[in-house]
Amino acid sequence: MDLNRLRDLYPAPFPDNVPIADIQKLSLKKLLDDDPIETQKMFDILSGVGFFYLDMMDHEKGRKLWEDACTAARSGMEVFPHTPLAEKRDYKAPKGVKVLDRGYQVGAVNEDGTPRDSEMFMIPQHEMLGFGKSEWTLPAWLAKHEERFQNALRSGNVIANVVLGVLEKKLQLAPGTFTSLHRLTDSSGDFLRVIRYPGSKDVSRVDPLRFPPHKDAVSVAILFTWLGGLQMIAPDAPAGLNQFMIPDEHWRWIKPVPGTALINLGEAMEIFTNGVLKAGMHRIVKAPGDQIYHDKYSVLLVARPEATTPMKAFESPVIPPLTAEQAKAPVYNSFEWGNRRIQQLQDFIDGLQTRRAGKEAKLERSW
Numbered sequence: 001m002d003l004n005r006l007r008d009l010y011p012a013p014f015p016d017n018v019p020i021a022d023i024q025k026l027s028l029k030k031l032l033d034d035d036p037i038e039t040q041k042m043f044d045i046l047s048g049v050g051f052f053y054l055d056m057m058d059h060e061k062g063r064k065l066w067e068d069a070c071t072a073a074r075s076g077m078e079v080f081p082h083t084p085l086a087e088k089r090d091y092k093a094p095k096g097v098k099v100l101d102r103g104y105q106v107g108a109v110n111e112d113g114t115p116r117d118s119e120m121f122m123i124p125q126h127e128m129l130g131f132g133k134s135e136w137t138l139p140a141w142l143a144k145h146e147e148r149f150q151n152a153l154r155s156g157n158v159i160a161n162v163v164l165g166v167l168e169k170k171l172q173l174a175p176g177t178f179t180s181l182h183r184l185t186d187s188s189g190d191f192l193r194v195i196r197y198p199g200s201k202d203v204s205r206v207d208p209l210r211f212p213p214h215k216d217a218v219s220v221a222i223l224f225t226w227l228g229g230l231q232m233i234a235p236d237a238p239a240g241l242n243q244f245m246i247p248d249e250h251w252r253w254i255k256p257v258p259g260t261a262l263i264n265l266g267e268a269m270e271i272f273t274n275g276v277l278k279a280g281m282h283r284i285v286k287a288p289g290d291q292i293y294h295d296k297y298s299v300l301l302v303a304r305p306e307a308t309t310p311m312k313a314f315e316s317p318v319i320p321p322l323t324a325e326q327a328k329a330p331v332y333n334s335f336e337w338g339n340r341r342i343q344q345l346q347d348f349i350d351g352l353q354t355r356r357a358g359k360e361a362k363l364e365r366s367w
């Protein structure tokens with residue numbers, strides 16, 4: 001891969017003196033060919049550590065998605081720093097819709113009006129590709145990039161369904177059990193997210209946490225990122241730690257690998273398989289080493305279950321049946337479930353802000 005063409009995405013090297021996560025790289029071509037060794041590896045990873053790099057370079061569908069992701073990141077570079085905050089904030093999600101599949105979001109804002117930790121915009125797949133009847137349109141500051149977003153969304157759905165197709169087979173579920181719930185045309189809250197984490201000028205004063213520990217409230221997440229900052233919990237960290245209180249020593253850096261996507265599952269897959277598959281916990285901190293001075297961009301594509309899907313376990317010889325206690329829990333549909341999970345994370349973030357500020361503090365949100 002010609003990294004010279006990607007200088008803008010890799011402005012500084014990843015340092016070699018930080019503890020990195022040991023993450024395997026799988027071949028998209030082999031997964032598409034239903035290679036028994038590669039599909040078994042994927043299943044083992046997704047029922048264990050939860051993250052793998054997917055080589056985008058060994059199949060045409062992967063090369064296409066990689067290009068689309070780089071292009072989406074460059075759209076972010078074009079619009080984020082050059083669009084007034086008020087205009088960005090005008091791109092809102094409708095009230096009550098929490099699944100974060102559309103709109104602009106910014107956390108804390110500096111005194112000079114620039115985002116402190118992160119800013120992001122989301123593009124809803126269903127509307128962006130023109131499915132269903134909808135009045136929805138992109139705001140003016142993003143409209144020029146419409147075709148790029150459409151391309152990335154289409155490519156992302158293809159790759160998510162490769163992963164889901166392998167998983168349903170490994171779980172001895174009927175063909176289509178997962179893939180029929182994640183069609184490109186479904187109304188499901190699938191989205192493209194482009195995130196910018198501003199670089200720091202004064203590193204001594206920065207709060208390292210950019211995005212608190214979380215699991216994604218989705219089925220499959222496909223992440224492209226070029227600078228460090230993303231971390232996962234070390235596989236040998238003690239079990240049962242409070243998700244928000246895990247000490248730094250138990251986190252490992254995820255080193256971005258050119259030409260790959262980082263794949264993890266979200267909590268929907270834990271529910272569908274009653275815990276056989278695992279959603280990887282992750283957080284984002286300031287980029288390591290000299291990367292800290294540069295703006296970091298991420299491009300995330302997610303697949304979610306179709307909106308009316310009941311969020312409960314499927315039956316299969318390899319999925320443990322629900323205990324009597326589990327069976328008592330209410331079953332939400334995918335849309336309700338997604339809204340509740342995001343609300344819970346937001347409540348947590350606001351609680352954290354409040355504790356830090358010593359007084360009631362709610363992040364300003366654009367929805």
Ligand SMILES: O=C(O)CCC(=O)C(=O)O
Nearest residue numbers: 195216225230284298300
């Ligand atoms: O920016 C990243 O590396 C990951 C962002 C993330 O975890 C998310 O948007 O859910």
Ligand SMILES: [Fe+2]
Nearest residue numbers: 214215216282
């Ligand atoms: Fe995430």
